[in-house]
Amino acid sequence: MxxxxxxxxxxxxxxxxxxxxxxxxxxxxxxxxxxxxxxxLPKDIHLVALGDSLTEGVGDGEGKGGYVGRLVPLLSVEDGVRTVTVTNLGKRGRRIVELESVIKAHEREISQADLVLVTIGGNDVMNVVRSHFFDLSRERFANEAKAFAARLDRLVLSLRTVNPDAFIVLVGLYNPFSSTLPNIPEIDDVIAEWNEGSRGVLLRYDRTMFVDVQDVFADRDDLLYRDEFHPNAAGYAQIAIRVHDALIEQKEVWLGSLGQ
Structure with a gap:
């Protein structure tokens, strides 16, 4: 027992x-x-890149697709990401007024995007320079900056109409003009004002982000291509890192809501 x-x-x-x-x-x-x-489960990310020569990757001597091409492997290794596919719609010389037609022509791709990256504005600044080279003034730049901000607002609204859920990233302008515009010593302030106007536009919309790269190129001619305007391979690598870091800070916003 x-x-x-x-x-x-x-x-x-x-x-x-x-x-x-x-x-x-x-x-x-x-x-x-x-x-x-x-x-x-990890998610498949579709990225659409819109804009000018910086989106196209002009000046990238390594042929890696500029900042967009370098951003892909950085995002691909993040937790929660399985694959990253890219539709690159960048083209050299584009100004902001030309992007509306690009959106209309590629509504299907944009409607399926999880991330929309945009670089635009450098050619708009250059247009002011070309049109008023002999009578450039701070006032001319300020007036065009306001017009640019209004166009940017319409651009973001167009993107939102096509895709209400995509996370939109605008990469800001930098100053490659120090040696070419000696008659406008305040050019750094001009670029900063354009960037602040763009940042203000994006703040009106949810799921958007402005990425400032002006400081990356400050007094760094070694990051410019031989045309002294576009980034070189090292410059594009710095932009990719800056965009990646900014995206990771907002990871829960653009990644966490996918598939919900």
Missing amino acids: KQWGWLLFCWLLAGCVSLSTGGKPERPHEAAVKQTEAKP
């Missing part, structure tokens, strides 16, 4: 240890479900 009593005690003790909170045993498949709920 003592032996049976001892066996019964051991059996009861083992049963108590195997019970989880609430007195119910935790089955292996239930544990797997909990683990799956805690860590969502």
